[in-house]
Amino acid sequence: MDEFGLIKSCFAALAGAGAPAYGLGDDAAVLAPPAGCDLVFTKDMMVSGRHFFADDPADLVARKLLRVNLSDLAAMGARPLGYLLGFAFPDHLDEALARDFCRGLAQDQAEFGLRLYGGDTVSGAGSLILSLTAIGAVGQGRALRRKGAQPGDDVYVSGAIGEAALGLKALLGTLPPAVARIPDFAAIKDALINRYHLPRPRVALGMALAGHASAAIDISDGLLADLGHICEQSDCAMEIEAGQVPLSDGGRMAVHHAPELWMDILTGGDDYELAFTAATDEADQLAALAHEAGVAISRIGRVKPGAGLAVIAHDGTPLPRDAWGAGGFQHQ
Amino acid sequence: MDEFGLIKSCFAALAGAGAPAYGLGDDAAVLAPPAGCDLVFTKDMMVSGRHFFADDPADLVARKLLRVNLSDLAAMGARPLGYLLGFAFPDHLDEALARDFCRGLAQDQAEFGLRLYGGDTVSGAGSLILSLTAIGAVGQGRALRRKGAQPGDDVYVSGAIGEAALGLKALLGTLPPAVARIPDFAAIKDALINRYHLPRPRVALGMALAGHASAAIDISDGLLADLGHICEQSDCAMEIEAGQVPLSDGGRMAVHHAPELWMDILTGGDDYELAFTAATDEADQLAALAHEAGVAISRIGRVKPGAGLAVIAHDGTPLPRDAWGAGGFQHQ
Numbered sequence: 001m002d003e004f005g006l007i008k009s010c011f012a013a014l015a016g017a018g019a020p021a022y023g024l025g026d027d028a029a030v031l032a033p034p035a036g037c038d039l040v041f042t043k044d045m046m047v048s049g050r051h052f053f054a055d056d057p058a059d060l061v062a063r064k065l066l067r068v069n070l071s072d073l074a075a076m077g078a079r080p081l082g083y084l085l086g087f088a089f090p091d092h093l094d095e096a097l098a099r100d101f102c103r104g105l106a107q108d109q110a111e112f113g114l115r116l117y118g119g120d121t122v123s124g125a126g127s128l129i130l131s132l133t134a135i136g137a138v139g140q141g142r143a144l145r146r147k148g149a150q151p152g153d154d155v156y157v158s159g160a161i162g163e164a165a166l167g168l169k170a171l172l173g174t175l176p177p178a179v180a181r182i183p184d185f186a187a188i189k190d191a192l193i194n195r196y197h198l199p200r201p202r203v204a205l206g207m208a209l210a211g212h213a214s215a216a217i218d219i220s221d222g223l224l225a226d227l228g229h230i231c232e233q234s235d236c237a238m239e240i241e242a243g244q245v246p247l248s249d250g251g252r253m254a255v256h257h258a259p260e261l262w263m264d265i266l267t268g269g270d271d272y273e274l275a276f277t278a279a280t281d282e283a284d285q286l287a288a289l290a291h292e293a294g295v296a297i298s299r300i301g302r303v304k305p306g307a308g309l310a311v312i313a314h315d316g317t318p319l320p321r322d323a324w325g326a327g328g329f330q331h332q
Numbered sequence: 333m334d335e336f337g338l339i340k341s342c343f344a345a346l347a348g349a350g351a352p353a354y355g356l357g358d359d360a361a362v363l364a365p366p367a368g369c370d371l372v373f374t375k376d377m378m379v380s381g382r383h384f385f386a387d388d389p390a391d392l393v394a395r396k397l398l399r400v401n402l403s404d405l406a407a408m409g410a411r412p413l414g415y416l417l418g419f420a421f422p423d424h425l426d427e428a429l430a431r432d433f434c435r436g437l438a439q440d441q442a443e444f445g446l447r448l449y450g451g452d453t454v455s456g457a458g459s460l461i462l463s464l465t466a467i468g469a470v471g472q473g474r475a476l477r478r479k480g481a482q483p484g485d486d487v488y489v490s491g492a493i494g495e496a497a498l499g500l501k502a503l504l505g506t507l508p509p510a511v512a513r514i515p516d517f518a519a520i521k522d523a524l525i526n527r528y529h530l531p532r533p534r535v536a537l538g539m540a541l542a543g544h545a546s547a548a549i550d551i552s553d554g555l556l557a558d559l560g561h562i563c564e565q566s567d568c569a570m571e572i573e574a575g576q577v578p579l580s581d582g583g584r585m586a587v588h589h590a591p592e593l594w595m596d597i598l599t600g601g602d603d604y605e606l607a608f609t610a611a612t613d614e615a616d617q618l619a620a621l622a623h624e625a626g627v628a629i630s631r632i633g634r635v636k637p638g639a640g641l642a643v644i645a646h647d648g649t650p651l652p653r654d655a656w657g658a659g660g661f662q663h664q
Binding site: 020022025026027028029030031032033037038039040041042043044045046047049050051072073075076078082084085086088117118119120121122123124125126127129131133135136138140143145146147217218233 | 352354357358359360361362363364365369370371372373374375376377378379381382383404405407408410414416417418420449450451452453454455456457458459461463465467468470472475477478479549550565
């Protein structure tokens, strides 16, 4: 079997023999859309050396690729259905890598209940370049959007913020010495790095939020940049209290020893938590839905009339706008 | 405006302000599926230096990328709705190239009536690497598939076969001297090269065939290889008469002076015509539908019981299977 044959058989297994992809035996996949639903489409690419390291385990790369796309579906309140994969590799295919890659996809297909609808495999790329289109479904007219936040709404985030940014610093060895010296940091470091490698898209929470949140986004560019996107699309302002931003144990320990890491936490990308807004009278209902989805949510601020983001530091003073810049985290 | 800003604004214009992509302002696009339809998904990648030349006009590259995907939709009988684009470029973006690329997409969006639903732009690729997911709609349960050909059915192709293969040879300067010496060949050469650069996906014909053809495929790997795919999926054999395979004026002139080009015509890829099968009593109806779609169709053979493809040469003798091999054209 040549390299295309190998990868084709791996991918055919991920598609399954039945609809919509029929073992990849046709020119395209055919989906009967779930009744009463809108379909949701998103696409994210990952480039070796840019979005992942060439020696990262290929199963983790595959799962991250799938998960960053699932996170976009979650931000729209959609249930994942399937995906198409573009797999461009250099002139020679590393067969072990290909098998690991497919194993990772199989694992997450099972975890998130979706399957491969199709794709394309090409050689001649300078490095591994991956492109994934994810397809989801949401009740008709119920998709969450960045537009819709209203002055007076509460601002929430799921989970803990900044772990991926700290994980990347740990991976690169650029954490401040004061943190690297913490006795228990070895275990925490692994957890942070794992969080960077393997985001947890908040699929169940996103689905539950449809019909309750007024606007939503997934945190990929960094908390402040992504909240800024909601402000922009919703034509509103926000006041965020840094002291309310939820941290993991590792994050709390890190900022305790190196408070300058706060800026990384607020602006670091790759969290793939959800940020969303909701009317204050949704608070109890949201708490119940989040509990059911098994995800913590934290109220971190309020939507205001106007434009732009104000961040209140731990000491109650406003953080200067320059402190976090306009661009957010650039992971391109 | 930085390079990401430039390309973002170009792509936002291709998406339009309204549904489903809302100017690319959200995490994902939301589509209300057309009533009574199945949705069809396909994805093709193109790599600079492999599927196109680095100095090919970028608007033609964009249009070819879109069209090869539309050809897959046509093979399923689907009407194009929209697409998602993955655009990976080297560390530096050639801004003129990006503008040309978007201009090409805009032109074909207008021609084929679809729009951009979303995508991703990343830098750090060794060369330009493109990935496109196309979405179409077909009446519920009416999608054409490779499976479904029945012994006794006629085998048809649309348009003329082999032009793209001859165009590529012309572009590479590898046409036989006997052809290159033909006095009128300059004009014909341009037409062949244009056909290689800019396939004509048979969208209207494909849509018309749904409900009439028993199986269909688009000719991307080469006529014989793709007919072989129908045989394989439909569990049948075919007998093809080479003398019935339709040629353009250029193709006819080329094989007249260099008969060895017949093999290139039968096995060359990138034609993006449709090959399909239909019951003999559909013949009149098919002729009328093809006429309405403005595309010639030619009957080139018949479906048989058994397995595999037999090709009858112009002199009535069977072409040995070795003459065209098992793999078809490899354009990876």
